[in-house]
Amino acid sequence: MRTPPGISEVEFSTALQAFANVVGKEWVFTSDEDLHTYRDAYSPLRNEPDERVASAAVAPRSVEEVQEIVRIANRFSIPLYAISTGRNLGYGGSAPNYSGSVVVDLKRMNRVIEVNDSNHYAIVEPGVSYFDLYNYCREKKLKVWLDVPDPGWGSLVGNALDHGVGHTASRFRNHFDAHCGMEVVLPSGELLRTGMGAMPKSQTWAQYKLGLGPVVDGLFSQSNMGIVTKMGFWLMPEPEAFLQGKVMVRRYDDLHDLVEVLKYVENMAIAPGAPEMASPLLGAGGDTKTLVDIFLNGPPQLDRNHSELIAAAELGYSRKLEQYGLDNNIPYWSFHVSFYGPRKVVEAQWEAVQDIMTERVSDAIFQAHDVVTDRDEAVRKAEVYAQNMGVPNLEFFALGTRGGGLPPTRGHLFFSPVIPQSAEGILEANRVFNKAVNDIPLLQQVPMFNLRPFSLPTAFYERCFLLVLGFPVLDDPAINKATVAAFRELIRIGAEHGWGEYRTSPIFQDQVMQTYSFNDNALLRFHETIKDALDPNGILSPGRYGIWPQNLRGTKP
Amino acid sequence: MKKVLLISILALSLTSCGSRKEAADDQAKETLAPQASAGKQVFDKWCAYCHGKGERFPGTVSLAVKYGEDLPAALEEREDLTPETVSLFVRQGVYSMPPFRKTEITDEELAALGAYLSHTENLADDAEGVVPPELQ
């Protein structure tokens, strides 16, 4: 029997019996087969001594059951680890930070509490997936669109709590920002509601975010201060039309103007959809659909001459390559924009974007899909990415399969630092990480995607770029080990330049938290102060995002 | 026992967008879903997003490469799957497909899914008493 560190088998059995009394014994899992399903399926440390694994899992059905579990954990000093749908693949999956924790699996709490298509919001429990909510809205013919990430099986709550992002308009893509009101079981077992939920008779739980006094919602994201049992989310009213266009420029130096326009049109709310960048000439980056098409069908075959020019380019540039692009009408850079609203409005927005771009780069090129007014048909034709219209699927999971003639993998890790939203930011990040790969032998030993020939950042978050580099996880422990070391090196190099990860796997969370170190780690020390006050026994998700409870600080793995 | 299973599956949302390629198929599903077998419903809820018939389903695309002409790429068209194989992959996972937990697919639902994909459903449905033990 696996037990939490420092807990005897007898104590643990008593605690498990107490959990079973609350949820029923069929919802307490301790066998190896069952616990296998709670491992991080994409872990680079699989079967290594430092793989993070649970000692048991318990699956409550109601808030009261969650409260009871937390009280029992306090009584027996059992570390818990809460997940919603537990599909945080690429960022740690469902495995706990602290090995031996008992996973509290909230998947069975899957009630849609309310969807309101007059005020445009939803209130859901943690087990509700994007698929669930999408289907619910379809069945009830509700006039709202969701904002969904690539994995449709993810939880609105779990995704938002780990600072996940989606694909539609800026106001909805940042899932944590799009939430409005939450209900939380505190580490003591007490129940808290934030925002207007704190007022017993309010009907505005999902209408006014701030409530009164300090806004504490953020304390429950990327943290271990409570188990969230309900969350409200703002939704987009179903738009009459959707339009997607592509802005392209021909020269290397046009990147500066392109990024200036990208920022202006988004921050001015002219082009609210995720601006996804690519370099057609370098065959790099791309909107998500182009990437998924590559995972499914393989990369487009380039002319040999073209490939050689790309390979010889430095920082994505050579005069000859640029000339090749100009001669063959292949743009250097591009970004996608999308628009939601009445047909007249989306057409006018697209026209405005073209004017603004042309003003800066007179020979910019534009291309648009037909205006979409029938979303189902557009999804079926697969011309635009379904997620851009709020329709969930699992297409992105073609990554790592045999599709596209690429070698299959057991998963991947994402290195994803926040970099400044400017052309100089993009160039500098490419310069620094390329130099690192040239200089540091370790970085040459591991497969890495999206760095060469040039890395275009994603702009899913407003106002900044995320540079996302991927590492495949293989069945070769030596390569995986080297990958983990290389990842750590990139975190260090990024931090030297002020580029911090927006989110990361448990195995890197201590290191990344240490990079947010202003004033002798004032921020982490503040988190620890709060942690000690709320969770004196240190039972809830010890170590999440580097926040260790008093009893484990200093001894952390 | 079977009745409970059916109700609990119906309580889960009835999928209407598993197969996105054919309009007709989608509509048919919306109207037919309530009558679809328990195993088919589990498949549509959990597997069809990756193993549907079409060109944009990661599992199907990958299996097309794995088997080429030897076997159909779509799981529903396979004749060689046994409940044991299905359950092994569902609880173990492979490549980008992670294992599924009992909070997602219960053992009962997995048995129904195995019966559906091994085309032994009618056996399980019709003949109470002669149901193979692993499907009970």
Ligand SMILES: Cc1cc2nc3c(=O)[nH]c(=O)nc-3n(C[C@H](O)[C@H](O)[C@H](O)COP(=O)(O)OP(=O)(O)OC[C@H]3O[C@@H](n4cnc5c(N)ncnc54)[C@H](O)[C@@H]3O)c2cc1C
């Ligand atoms: C191919 C691929 C594509 C991806 N694309 C995207 C994408 O487009 N956008 C994106 O955001 N992510 C993406 N991801 C990352 C990840 O898969 C998703 O973010 C996913 O939604 C997270 O899993 P989940 O929703 O099941 O959350 P969970 O795994 O349930 O939760 C994540 C973490 O949050 C905490 N937590 C969860 N629930 C609670 C709770 N109720 N109380 C307290 N703490 C809690 C836990 O620490 C938990 O581990 C992608 C991953 C892969 C492999």
